Structure formats: C-alpha cells, structure tokens
Amino acid sequence: MNTGSTLLIPRFLNTFQGFSVKDLKEFITDQRVEIHLEKNKDTKSICCRCCEPLGHYHDRYPRKVKHLKLFNFDVTVHFFTEKRECLNCKKVRSELIEWLCPTTPHITMDLAWCINRLTEIATVRQVSILKSVDKMTCYKIDKYILSRLLQGYQIPDITHIAVDEVYARSPVQQGKDETRDDLFLTVIVDLRTHKVIWISKSRRQEALDTFFEMIGPEACEKIQVVATDQHDGYGASVRQYCKNASLVWDRFHLVQNFNNLINDERKSVHHKYALSWLNPQIE
Numbered sequence: 001m002n003t004g005s006t007l008l009i010p011r012f013l014n015t016f017q018g019f020s021v022k023d024l025k026e027f028i029t030d031q032r033v034e035i036h037l038e039k040n041k042d043t044k045s046i047c048c049r050c051c052e053p054l055g056h057y058h059d060r061y062p063r064k065v066k067h068l069k070l071f072n073f074d075v076t077v078h079f080f081t082e083k084r085e086c087l088n089c090k091k092v093r094s095e096l097i098e099w100l101c102p103t104t105p106h107i108t109m110d111l112a113w114c115i116n117r118l119t120e121i122a123t124v125r126q127v128s129i130l131k132s133v134d135k136m137t138c139y140k141i142d143k144y145i146l147s148r149l150l151q152g153y154q155i156p157d158i159t160h161i162a163v164d165e166v167y168a169r170s171p172v173q174q175g176k177d178e179t180r181d182d183l184f185l186t187v188i189v190d191l192r193t194h195k196v197i198w199i200s201k202s203r204r205q206e207a208l209d210t211f212f213e214m215i216g217p218e219a220c221e222k223i224q225v226v227a228t229d230q231h232d233g234y235g236a237s238v239r240q241y242c243k244n245a246s247l248v249w250d251r252f253h254l255v256q257n258f259n260n261l262i263n264d265e266r267k268s269v270h271h272k273y274a275l276s277w278l279n280p281q282i283e
Contacts, residue, residue: 015110016099018043019079026073033070037079045095047086054084058092065100066133067108074132077108103144104137116145155198155215160191162250163228163238165203186211186234191227205233212241229253 013021019037026033045054060080067075086093097105101112111131118127119142128135165184174183184203188211189196200207212220220241227248228234238247 016077016079018098031072032074032076035067035075035077037077039080039082045082045084047089047093048096049093050086050088051096052086052088054082054086054093054095056085058083058085065106065108066111068111068114069131101141101144103140107133107137107141112141112145115141155219156190156193157222158190158192158197158215158219159222160225161197161223161227162189162191163187163208163226163234164189164250165229165231191225203231203233205237208234208237209241212237217241230257 013024013035016037019039021035022038023036024033025036046052047054060082063077063079063081065077067077069075081097082095083092084095085091099109101107101109104112111133115127115131115133115138118130119138122130124138124142125135127133128138131138133141164187166187167183168185169183171180171183174180181204182202186200186203186207187196188198188200188208198211200210221244223242223245225248226238226242226245227250228238229250230253235247238245
C-alpha cells in the first residue's frame with residue numbers, strides 16, 4: 001500500500017511543453033507562488049538558434065521566469081535549461097523553450113499574450129503597473145506579438161474608408177533627412193466596422209499610395225467613399241488610385257475652416273470700424 005502523499009496539480013498549470021510540474025510552493029506573506037518544473041525524459045532538445053536537434057549533453061543552468069498572476073499572487077516558474085552540442089552551429093547551444101517569449105526570455109508566452117490583449121484596452125503604462133512588468137518590456141512584448149499577428153493579417157473587403165494622420169513623434173526625434181511629415185502616421189479606418197485596418201509611416205502621399213498598391217486595382221475600384229482632411233497628398237492619392245470613389249472632407253476640418261473664415265471676417269470688420277472711429281473720413 002502506498003502511503004506517500006500525492007501532489008495534485010491543477011490542469012491549467014500543465015501547459016509547459018516538455019516539462020512537468022514537480023512541486024508548488026506558496027508564500028502567503030509575500031503573496032507569491034513558485035512552480036518548479038522537471039524536464040520530461042522523452043523531450044528532444046532543439047537548438048535555440050537554428051532549431052536543429054541538439055547532440056551530446058554539456059551542462060545546465062537554473063532559470064526563473066515570470067508567469068501569469070494567480071489570485072493576485074505573483075507566479076514564477078523555476079526550471080533548468082540544458083546546453084548541448086549543436087552539429088549545425090558547431091557550438092554549444094542552449095535548448096529552445098517554446099513557452100518562453102523569444103524577445104523577453106524571462107516572461108512566459110501566456111503572460112506575453114495577456115499583456116498584448118490588455119494593451120488593446122489600456123495604455124502600456126497601466127498594463128505595466130497591473131502586471132508588475134517593466135514598461136519597456138511591455139512595449140517589446142506587444143511589438144513582438146503584433147509582428148506575429150501581422151504575418152497572417154489580411155485586409156478586409158472595403159467600400160468606405162477614412163484616412164487621417166496621427167502625431168506619433170516629437171520634433172526632438174526628427175532625423176536629419178526627415179521633415180515634419182515624417183513625424184506622423186497615416187491611419188486607415190473601415191467606416192463600416194469602425195476598425196483600424198492599416199497604418200503607414202508618415203503623412204506623405206506615398207504612405208497612402210503604398211496602401212492602395214498593396215490592396216490592388218480591383219479592390220481600389222470597389223472603394224466608394226474616402227473621408228479625409230484637406231491634406232493635398234491624401235487627395236492626390238485618392239484621385240489617382242480610386243477612380244470610383246467620392247472624396248469627402250471630414251466634418252471636423254470643414255467646421256474648423258468655416259470658423260476660421262468667420263473669425264477672419266469678424267477681425268476685418270472690427271478693424272474697419274476701429275479705423276473709421278479714429279478717422280471719420282474713412283468709410
């Protein structure tokens with residue numbers, strides 16, 4: 001009869017490919033949990049550089065990485081990473097751990113995906129505070145995952161779009177060969193779904209040209225309406241690529257222009273009557 005105690009592991013913790021949970025340690029005072037892993041014997045080691053199978057064992061070193069919080073407890077994962085000979089690289093390489101974020105190896109991919117989802121509804125600074133992760137680390141993680149998602153991204157069928165620029169960098173960050181237009185981003189929104197479908201660097205005409213060239217002539221012919229401000233570059237691009245589209249100026253800039261004209265007229269009238277009061281001979 002086996003009288004030894006059995007460690008019960010929640011199923012959601014068995015997500016570390018190639019490893020098994022051998023121990024859980026809970027520290028109530030510090031509000032943290034440690035998950036200790038052990039490598040499965042049948043797991044094959046892959047080179048972290050060339051992704052080829054590794055050969056003879058060299059040594060190993062301990063790792064501690066940050067994982068998703070558990071009931072507001074900070075969770076860290078503890079394990080050993082092996083170093084083996086790589087016949088392809090001709091060097092001793094560390095094994096690839098697939099559930100670690102490649103750009104930030106002290107963060108698990110589960111936590112990386114969580115950070116990416118949170119940045120959709122909150123600022124990076126707020127996510128950094130919520131997850132107790134460095135702000136720059138959150139930026140790197142978000143950029144990495146967005147780059148992965150972009151590889152399989154397809155621009156949807158569009159008929160009505162809006163184009164506008166967003167101020168992205170300060171003049172201090174302007175390069176020697178750049179102009180003020182390069183400090184902006186061109187943002188393209190599907191007016192049917194109200195979702196951003198593409199972003200290009202700068203607010204030059206070339207930024208919008210690149211988008212239209214990417215979707216192709218057939219997709220451009222289907223575009224019926226393009227709402228934008230009175231930026232000359234955007235208008236020229238729409239007239240060149242979207243022959244069937246109506247170019248609509250957005251309401252904000254129209255109202256702004258009308259207000260500016262009314263203010264100029266008001267100033268002109270005020271100046272005229274001020275001069276007539278000083279010199280009655282002026283009509």
